[in-house]
Amino acid sequence: MTAPQFKKIVIFGAGLIGGSFALALRKANAVGEVVGFGRSETTLQQAMQLGIIDRIGQDAAAEVGDADLILLATPVGQMAEIMARIAPHLGALTLITDGGSTKSDVVAAVYAQLGSKVAQFVPAHPIAGAEKSGAGAAQADLYVGKKVVLTPLPENSAESVARVRQAWELCGAVVSELTPQQHDAVFAAVSHLPHLLSFALVHDLAQRDNRDLLLSFAASGFRDFTRIAASSPEMWRDICLANREALLQELQLYIAELTQMSAALAAGDAARLEQTFRTARELRAGWTEQ
């Protein structure tokens, strides 16, 4: 029997993202011991019972020195405080990665908190469904076939990036790399903006006196377009603020696009409308989720 690739991992946050990471590495026989930290004692107890973690950590300073890998799987807003707490105690060979869905803000926290140990942090964004949450939703195959985007820092060694990539690949993920700025620009366009637009449409209708009448005639197009408007308000508030600059830029481009469509509509420009719709349809019909 060979030794596991990671003798000890420490996860902060034992919910869907952190719990599934631990379960996946266990299933791959890639981990020795898993220690869990978190704000909720109930979640940690549940994570113990579900076999996600071996122990509930009591003292982060004492646990991170001999860890091979640390995963920050809390909301992004809590990560800076955790980084500050563990920074002085990190072992020389300990690597850190995270599960945050925005990256520029995580990277800013890394530079602010980790000092000389910046090179040990390899940021990551696993693109995995967030409809459910909590330890009870964690599953060993959550990441199988899913995308994980690493946004390595200039300070990271090739070996550190390769080792963090290995961890996510052992979870079954398809790993790619972008810069943190590329990452945030891409996700502003294809994820954050659509969420904002969907929230905006439903909020707009919610203000109307006749909203019940309107909704009684809404059908499948509305259903799909607004599915993401039922997402978590807190989580999306944080994502929008964390990726504010890129999202504002996308929003301005989109408002400009709508203004042009409005002008074409007001002018009765049939050819322009049809060409716009046709360009969209060709791109969308030719796209399949990878």
Place this chain on the structure above:
Amino acid sequence: MTAPQFKKIVIFGAGLIGGSFALALRKANAVGEVVGFGRSETTLQQAMQLGIIDRIGQDAAAEVGDADLILLATPVGQMAEIMARIAPHLGALTLITDGGSTKSDVVAAVYAQLGSKVAQFVPAHPIAGAEKSGAGAAQADLYVGKKVVLTPLPENSAESVARVRQAWELCGAVVSELTPQQHDAVFAAVSHLPHLLSFALVHDLAQRDNRDLLLSFAASGFRDFTRIAASSPEMWRDICLANREALLQELQLYIAELTQMSAALAAGDAARLEQTFRTARELRAGWTEQ
């Protein structure tokens, strides 16, 4: 054996909407003879083979005088010409309905073309999926449980409205009534605007040099939000132009909503963003397609 409710119906357009109407009335034993007209001889031949129509009509003037019911199931843009052609020959008891997804324009054509016979036209909008089209897609149960909105005219008698309602109910539809203006305002908000917004997002991305990179990271939120951007460009060009006034008004309200969200985002107003998202989520999470 009782006589069928409709001894003879004439359908203009034997595709999904018209063909399904005929098949449904046949299945309900509610129709004697079905005569079909259309631009495409191939479609009419196919409709014959599929048992949708009994005969291909040769001379509309000769067929509409003794028809109980006429359905206009062509694109809305072709309806005025058909109305002009049949108006002089309509029997005194012949009723007409239609399957157009906009109503103000159909009603305008009715007033322009039918003269003293306006009262015989009871406009309708069946809310039934349009992913497929053609006679081959027609099915007897297309309308079962689906909504059909009648937009009666002041000139229609209660009996005429009741008889057209009966026809759609025999198809299995759930029939409601709105004024043509209410109809177009409602559908501008819950259907036409979302389609325009979805087309706009994909068109916006299609202009980018890095569109392939962007689309490679698009996931399930994008998939659902943009599903309707793969809709027919010609059909949506026509719907947008036909419902131009109501749609322009919705578009202006939506741009104002986005401008407010943009301001909240630029100001870092977390509370405002969260409240907006929460209002949307509560409405959307509490809604189920009827």
